[in-house]
Amino acid sequence: MSKLKGKRPKAYKASKPLTENPRLGGWPEQQHPPTAEENNRHARDPEGNKVGAILFKKQDVDDLVKKLGHTSKEAKHAAKLIQLEMQECINDFFYFCENYYYIKDRHNRTSLLKPTPEQEQVVIDIEVSGRVLIVKARKLGMSTVLSAYGLWLAMFHSRFCGTIAHQPDSVQNIFEKVRFAYSKLPEWMKRGDFEADRNSKVELRFPHGGAYRVGTDKDEKFRGGDLYFAHFSELAAYRDPKKVFNATLDSLVPDAVACIETTARGMGFLHGMWVNRGNAWTKLFFDWKDEPSYVRDELPSGIHADDLKKLEELADNHGLTTRQANFAAHKLAEKASGRWDWRNFHQEWPLTADLAFAVAEGRVFEASFDVGPFQSGVMEFQPVATNGRYFLGFDASSGSDTGDYQAVYVLSDDYNKPEVCCSAVVQLPQDQFGELVYSIATKWNNALIVGENNTYGLSVLMALREAGYPNIWRKLTFDKVGNPLTDKMGFSTNVATRSILTKKMQQYLGGPNCRIDPACPRLKKAINDFVYNPDTGKQEAAPGCYDDPLFAFALATIGLEPNNAVQHKGPVSKRPRSEMEILRYEVVNQTVYDPTQHFDDDTEEERQELQAYMQHLKSEDPVLYVEDVFFS
Numbered sequence: 001m002s003k004l005k006g007k008r009p010k011a012y013k014a015s016k017p018l019t020e021n022p023r024l025g026g027w028p029e030q031q032h033p034p035t036a037e038e039n040n041r042h043a044r045d046p047e048g049n050k051v052g053a054i055l056f057k058k059q060d061v062d063d064l065v066k067k068l069g070h071t072s073k074e075a076k077h078a079a080k081l082i083q084l085e086m087q088e089c090i091n092d093f094f095y096f097c098e099n100y101y102y103i104k105d106r107h108n109r110t111s112l113l114k115p116t117p118e119q120e121q122v123v124i125d126i127e128v129s130g131r132v133l134i135v136k137a138r139k140l141g142m143s144t145v146l147s148a149y150g151l152w153l154a155m156f157h158s159r160f161c162g163t164i165a166h167q168p169d170s171v172q173n174i175f176e177k178v179r180f181a182y183s184k185l186p187e188w189m190k191r192g193d194f195e196a197d198r199n200s201k202v203e204l205r206f207p208h209g210g211a212y213r214v215g216t217d218k219d220e221k222f223r224g225g226d227l228y229f230a231h232f233s234e235l236a237a238y239r240d241p242k243k244v245f246n247a248t249l250d251s252l253v254p255d256a257v258a259c260i261e262t263t264a265r266g267m268g269f270l271h272g273m274w275v276n277r278g279n280a281w282t283k284l285f286f287d288w289k290d291e292p293s294y295v296r297d298e299l300p301s302g303i304h305a306d307d308l309k310k311l312e313e314l315a316d317n318h319g320l321t322t323r324q325a326n327f328a329a330h331k332l333a334e335k336a337s338g339r340w341d342w343r344n345f346h347q348e349w350p351l352t353a354d355l356a357f358a359v360a361e362g363r364v365f366e367a368s369f370d371v372g373p374f375q376s377g378v379m380e381f382q383p384v385a386t387n388g389r390y391f392l393g394f395d396a397s398s399g400s401d402t403g404d405y406q407a408v409y410v411l412s413d414d415y416n417k418p419e420v421c422c423s424a425v426v427q428l429p430q431d432q433f434g435e436l437v438y439s440i441a442t443k444w445n446n447a448l449i450v451g452e453n454n455t456y457g458l459s460v461l462m463a464l465r466e467a468g469y470p471n472i473w474r475k476l477t478f479d480k481v482g483n484p485l486t487d488k489m490g491f492s493t494n495v496a497t498r499s500i501l502t503k504k505m506q507q508y509l510g511g512p513n514c515r516i517d518p519a520c521p522r523l524k525k526a527i528n529d530f531v532y533n534p535d536t537g538k539q540e541a542a543p544g545c546y547d548d549p550l551f552a553f554a555l556a557t558i559g560l561e562p563n564n565a566v567q568h569k570g571p572v573s574k575r576p577r578s579e580m581e582i583l584r585y586e587v588v589n590q591t592v593y594d595p596t597q598h599f600d601d602d603t604e605e606e607r608q609e610l611q612a613y614m615q616h617l618k619s620e621d622p623v624l625y626v627e628d629v630f631f632s
Contacts (some may be wrong), residue, residue, distance in 0.1 A: 002507045012480070020261055029504070032402070056192045064563075066362070067354075073225075082188055085189075089152075089156060089189075090156045091156070093123060093148075093149060093152050094115060094120065094123075096114070096152055096156075097113040097114070097115055097145075097148055097152075098112055098113070098114055098115075098381055099112065099449070100112075100184075100185055100186070100189065100457075101113045101148050101151075101181050101184075102180070102181055102184035103144060103177060103180075104177075104180065110184075110209050113144065113145070113148060113181075115145055116140070117140070117142050118142075118145075118286050118290075119140070119141060119142065119145040121146065121284070122134060122142060122145065122146070122156070122259065122261075123149055123282060124573075125282045125284065126149070126257050126259055126470065127257075128282075129280070129281075129282040130255070130256070130257045130258070130280075131257070131258055131259075131280050131281045131282060132258075132259045132260070132281065132282045132284060133259075133260045133273060133274065133281045133282065133283050133284065134259070134260065134262070134284045134285070135259040135262065135263070135264055135270075135274065135283070135284070135285045135353045135356055135357075136261060136262065136263050136286070140286060142261040143163075143174050143177075143233055143261065144177060145172050145221070146163070146231045146233075146259055146261065147163060147175075147177055147178050147212075147231070147561065148178075149229070149231075149426065150162070150163060150178070150180050150183065150212045150229055150231060151181065151182065151204065151212050152212070153212075153228065153229050154204065154206065154210040154211050154212040155182075155194060155204075155206060155210060155212075156194075156210075157210065157479065158206070158209045158210040158228050159210055159228040159229060159232070160207045160209075160210065160211050160213075160226050160228050160229075161210075161211070161212045161213070161216075161227070161228060161229035161230075162212070162213045162214065162215065162227055162229070162230060163175075163213075163214045163230065163231040163233055164210075164214075164215055164216070164217055164219075164230070164232055164233065164238075164244065164248065164598050165214070165216060165217070165233040165234060166215065166216065166217050166233070166234050166237040166238050166239075167237075168216055170233065170234070171202070171215060171216055172201070172214075174214055174233065175201070175202060175214040176212075177213060178204065179199070179204070180342075182199075182204060192207070193206060193207045193208040194206065195207070198211075202214050202215065202264060206270070217238040217239055217240070217241075217244045226251075226253045227248070227251045227252050227255045227256065228252070228257070229256065229257050229258070229259075229540060230248050230249070230251075230252060230256070230257075230258040230259075231258075231259050231261075232245065232248070232258070232259070232260040232261070232262070233261060234261075234263065235260050235262045235270060236263065236264060236265035236269075236270045236542070236543075237260045237262070237265060237543075238543055238544075239271050239543050240543055240544055241270065241543050241544045242269045242543075242544035243409070243544070245269075258275075260281075263356075264350075264353070264356040264357040265362055265531065265542060269543070269544035269545060271528065271540070272373075272374075274353060274357070275370075276373075283353070285353040285356070287350065287351045287352065288349050288351070289318070289319075289320060289324050289351065291499065294324065294327045295321070295323035295324055295325045295326065295327050295328065296323060296326035296329070296330050297323060298326060298328050299329050300329055300330050300333040302333075303329065303333075304339055304340070306339075307332070307339060307340045310340075310342060311325055311328065311329055311332075312325075314328060314351075315328075318351045318352075326571045327364065328345070328349070331345060331348075331349060332345050343366070347410065350572060352532050362531045362532045363528075363530070363531055363532075364391060364502075364530045364531060364532060364539050365505075365506075365509060365510065365514075365527045365528075365530060366510070366511060366512045366526055367509070367511065367512060367513055367514045367523075367527060368527075369518070369524035369525070369527065369528060371521045371525045371528070372521065373522050374522065374525060375521070375522070376426055376427065377424065377425070377426065378422070378423070378424040378427050378600070379422065379423050379425075379438075379520060379522075380421070380422045381419070381420055381421055381422065381423075381425070381519040381520065382412070382419055382420075382421040382422070384443065384444055384445065385412075385445075386420075387445075388412065388413065388444075388445055389413040389447075389448075390411065390413065390421060390444040390445055390447035390561075391410070391411045391413065391447055391448050391450065391556045391557075391559035392408060392410045392411075392437070392440065392441050392444065392447040392448065392449045392556055392562050393408070393409050393411075393449075393450045393451070393551075393552045393553060393554065393555030393556030393557070393558070393559070394406070394407065394408045394409075394437050394449070394450075394451045394457070394460065394552050394574070395407045395451075395452070395456075395457075395548045395549075395551040395552040395555065396430070396433060396452065396456035396457040396459075396460050397427075397456055397548070398430070398456060399427055399428050399429045399430055399432075399433060400427070401427060403427070404546060404548055405426065405546050405548045405549075406424075406425070406426050406427065406428060406433050406441055406548065407423070407424065407425050407426075407522075407548040407549045407551070407552035407553075408423060408424040408425075408436065408437055408552055409420075409422070409423050409520070409523070409549065409552045409553045409555075409556045409559060410422040410423070410440065410441075410444050410447055410556065411553075411556045411557065413560070414560075415561070415562060416562050417515070417516055418508070418516060418557070418560060419516070419517070419519070420516075420517070420518060420519040420520055420523065420553070421444065421520060422440060423519075423520040423523065423546065423549070423552075424436060424440060425522045425549060430456060430459055430460065431463065434459070434460045434463040434464060437449065437451075437460060437464065438463075438469060439468055440465055441464075441469065441471070442469075442604075446469075446470055446471050447471065448471045448472075448473055448489075449461075449464065449469065449471060449472050449473060449559075450473040450491055450554060450555045450556060450559040450564075451473075451490050451491065452490060452491055452492070452493045452555070453488065453491060453492055454489025454492060454493060457490060458490065460492045461489055465489065466598070468598025468599065468602055468607065470602075471565065472489055472490070472558050472608045473489075473490070473491070473558070474488060474489050475488045475489075475490070475491065477490065491555055491558055500558075501551060501554040501555065502539050502554070503560075504554040504557040504558065505530075505550055505553070505554050507557070508553075508557060509527055509550075509553075514527070520549065522549045523549045523550070523553060525545075526541070526545075526546060526547055526549040526550045527550070529541050529542045529545035529546070530542075530546070530547055530550060574604060575599035575606075576593060576601060595610075595613075596610065596613075596614055598610075
C-alpha cells in the first residue's frame with residue numbers, strides 16, 4: 001500500500017489558481033478580477049518572458065519511489081499523486097498553507113496554517129495590486145502569513161524574497177517560523193530543486209535560484225539584488241524608514257510585489273504614505289470591531305457619567321453594537337484606577353487608521369493635524385505691525401541636501417499667547433542662511449534673534465554680529481570669580497538645557513488642541529512627528545522626519561521670557577557721532593575708533609552710506625576723515 005496515502009486531502013479537488021480564487025466573497029471595492037497576464041505573474045522571468053512554473057522532475061520521483069520500495073504499479077500511482085500535489089501547491093498558495101505549512105500557535109501547539117479572512121485579503125491584494133500597506137490595530141498574524149507567502153514564492157516559483165524587520169530578535173523570530181515550517185514539509189516535497197541547498201539562520205536558498213532571506217533595517221542584503229517580494233515588517237520603527245524603503249524598492253525587479261505591515265508610530269513618513277491618495281499602494285486597516293469574539297453582554301459597574309457619555313459617542317460615531325460597546329467599556333475599565341484612560345484605549349484599540357496615527361504610542365504631543373505635502377521656503381501668517389516687537393528663533397544646520405533642514409520662526413510679543421507671524425524652512429549654504437535670518441529679522445522690526453551658539457548656529461550668530469545686526473539675544477550669567485556679570489551671545493544647547501526647550505514646546509503646543517495656533521503647516525507636521533525614542537526615552541523626530549521647526553519655535557519663546565525680553569528695549573552698542581564722543585569711546589574701549597565698524601544703533605540709511613564710503617576707500621581716496629562719518 002502507498003505510504004503517501006493520507007497526505008492527500010480527503011476531498012481532493014483541483015482548485016483555481018490563487019488570483020482566480022478570491023475567498024472573501026468577491027473582489028475588494030474598486031478592484032477588478034485579475035487579467036490573464038496577472039494570473040501568470042509568477043510564471044515570467046524578470047524580463048517578462050513566460051517561463052512556466054517549476055515542476056517536480058521525473059528523476060526525483062523515480063528516486064523517491066525506489067527509496068520507498070514501491071512496486072511498479074504503486075510507483076506510477078505515487079508519482080501521479082506527487083505530481084498532482086506539487087502542481088496544486090504551485091498553483092494555490094492557500095492550498096499549500098492549509099495542507100502543508102505548519103506553525104506553532106500561542107500555546108506552542110503545532111497546527112496547519114489556516115489563513116484568516118484578513119490574511120487572505122492581504123495576499124489577494126498583493127497578487128492583484130502588487131503594493132499593499134497594512135496599518136495594524138491588533139495582532140493579526142500578518143508576519144506569519146507574509147513569511148509563508150515569501151517561502152512559497154521562493155520554493156515553487158524560483159523568486160528572491162526578503163523580510164526586513166527593525167530588530168535582530170524580530171528577524172530571528174520571523175525566520176525561525178519559516179525554517180520550522182520548511183522542516184515539517186513532507187520529504188517527497190523537498191526533493192531535487194525543491195530541497196534547500198542553503199539553510200542558514202537568515203536564508204533558505206534552492207538550486208533553481210529561488211531564495212527567502214531576512215535582515216534588519218541596518219543590513220544591505222537586498223540592495224542591488226533581483227528582489228521580487230519585499231516584506232517590510234514594522235516599517236515605522238526603522239531607524240531611517242524612508243532611506244531603507246527607497247533603497248529596497250530600487251532593488252525590486254519589474255512586476256515585483258511588496259507589502260508593508262506595521263503599527264502606527266507618530267505621524268511621520270508612514271502617515272504621509274497613508275494619506276497620499278496618488279500613490280500606488282493599496283491601504284488596509286483592520287479594526288477590532290470586525291472580530292466576532294470582541295463582545296460582552298453587560299456593562300461593567302461604576303461607570304462615571306462623563307465616561308458613559310463618551311462611550312455612547314464612540315458607539316454612535318463608529319457604528320458599534322450594544323455588545324461591542326460593552327466590550328469597549330470592559331477594556332477601558334480593566335486598566336482604570338478611577339476615570340477611564342481614553343487615550344490609552346485608542347492606542348491599543350483604534351477604530352480608524354487616522355485615530356491609530358493620531359494617538360500612536362510614543363507621541364509627545366496630544367494634538368494632531370491633517371497637513372498636506374511638505375513645502376520648504378518662507379511663509380508669512382500675519383502682517384508686520386508698525387510698532388510691534390517680535391522675537392525670532394532659528395535652528396541651523398550644515399545646509400546639505402541630505403541633512404537636516406534649517407528653520408526660522410518669528411513670534412509676536414505676547415508671552416501668554418504669542419502668534420506665529422512668519423516661518424522659513426530651507427536647506428541653504430550657511431552664509432545664505434545667515435543672510436536669510438538677517439533679512440527676516442530686519443523686516444520684522446529688528447526682531448530679537450535667539451539662536452544656538454554651538455556648531456552651525458554660532459557661525460550664523462557671528463555673521464549677524466559682523467553685519468551689525470542690533471538685536472542678538474545674550475545669556476547673562478553671574479560669575480563668582482572675576483567679573484560678577486558676564487554675557488554670552490546665543491543659547492547653549494546641551495543635555496541639561498535641551499529639556500528647557502522641550503518644556504517651552506509643551507507650554508505653548510501641549511494639550512489636546514495646542515494652547516496657541518501653530519499656523520505653520522511645517523510646525524504642525526513636526527508636532528505630529530515628535531516622539532519618544534523607545535530605546536533612550538529622548539524626545540525627537542520620528543525616523544525619517546524633522547524636528548527643526550519645533551526647536552526654532554522653542555528658541556523664539558526663550559526670547560519671550562520676561563527676564564529675557566528686556567534685551568529688546570534698545571541697541572547694545574552706539575556709534576560716537578562727535579569729536580568728544582569719539583575721544584570718550586577710545587578712552588573707555590582702549591582702542592582707536594574705526595569708522596568702518598558697524599554699530600547696533602546704525603539706521604538702514606547710515607549702513608548704506610557707510611557701505612558707499614567703504615567702496616570709495618577701496619577705489620580712490622585712502623584717507624578718511626572723522627567728519628566724513630558724521631551722519632546726523
